[in-house]
Amino acid sequence: MNRGLRVAVALVVGMAAPIVAAGCGKHEAQATAAAVPAPAMKPAPPTPIDTKKAEVGGPTWDPEWDKIVELALPPAMLSGQVPHDVRRFCPAFYGMAEDDKRAFWAYFFQALAGAEAGLEPTVQAKHAQPEMAVKDEVTGHQSRTSGLLQLTYGDQKRYGCDFDWDHDKKLKIDDPDRTILQPKNNLECGVKILDHQLIEKHKPLLSSSGYWSTLRPGTVSYRVFAKQMTNVPAACRVAGGRKVASR
Structure with a gap:
């Protein structure tokens, strides 16, 4: 060579x-x-509205949505960094196994979706309240809340949510293919918003300045939400082997 x-x-x-x-x-x-390996997970029990709709008909909570929420949870939301008022709904939270904590948060978001949207993924709403009647910084239109957790396109910029207005504006307003209406995107965004409130801002779970009016104590919306929090996972009601009454 x-x-x-x-x-x-x-x-x-x-x-x-x-x-x-x-x-x-x-x-x-x-x-x-x-x-x-995927983290250990447990299914959440049904909320009262989910049970009722299963009996009379209507949109119900998809068990796959539990997995979406549980996989989206950051480690901090399974830790002692979670504000103490979580015990209002889950007295045993801090002593529970991680999979039980994940199930609690899945139930929490099911209850929130029940109070906010009646468990209907394509629900849209415009609000008359001055604080809500503002221009969406992404769409340029009056803000409209959308999906299971009633979120906005502005949340894409504020929290890094997976919404695509350029794609969605070409579709009908209630088209389930809209990115903001897809349960996975909507629920994952909700987890990011709550993580921001609880962990980054160190605010309580129930706050007058919280993102959702349903989590503001003393309001009609909050009472609707609280009624959905009456069937939390059994592990929440147990402390030291004894049941703790829900508050």
């Missing part, structure tokens, strides 16, 4: 080696990611 050919072969082999190594590294990373 002449020198020129040997150099060419060496260059090809030398260039191929990093590619092969990179390919191996990629497969190893994929294998490692695939090997990470």
Whole structure:
């Protein structure tokens, strides 16, 4: 083999080696990611509105939505950083196993969706209250709340939610293909909003300045929400082996 050919072969082999190594590294990373087990999860019990709608007909809570909420929860929302007023609904929260805490939050968001939207993913609303009758900074129109948790496109900018106004504005207002109406996007955004309130801002779960009016004590909306929080997971009502009455 002449020198020129040997150099060419060496260059090809030398260039191929990093590619092969990179390919191996990629497969190893994929294998490692695939090997990470999903967190332990439990299904949440039905809220009163979910039970009622199952009996008389109407939109009900999809058990798959429990998984969406539970997988979206950041570690801090399963820790002692959660404000103490969580015990109003889940007295045993701090001593519960992680899967029970996940189930509680899944139930919490089911109750919130029941109070906010009657468990209907495509519900839209305009509000007459001055604090709500503002221009949405993303759409440029008067703010409208949408989906299971009644969120806005402005939440995309504020909380990094997976909403796409450029895509959605081409669809009918109640089209389930709108990104803001898709339960996964809506619920994951809700988790981000609550995490921001509880963990980043260190505000209580129930606050007069909270995002949702349903979590503002003393309001009619709050009473609607509280009625949905009467069937929390059994682990919430247990402390030291004894049942604790819900407040």
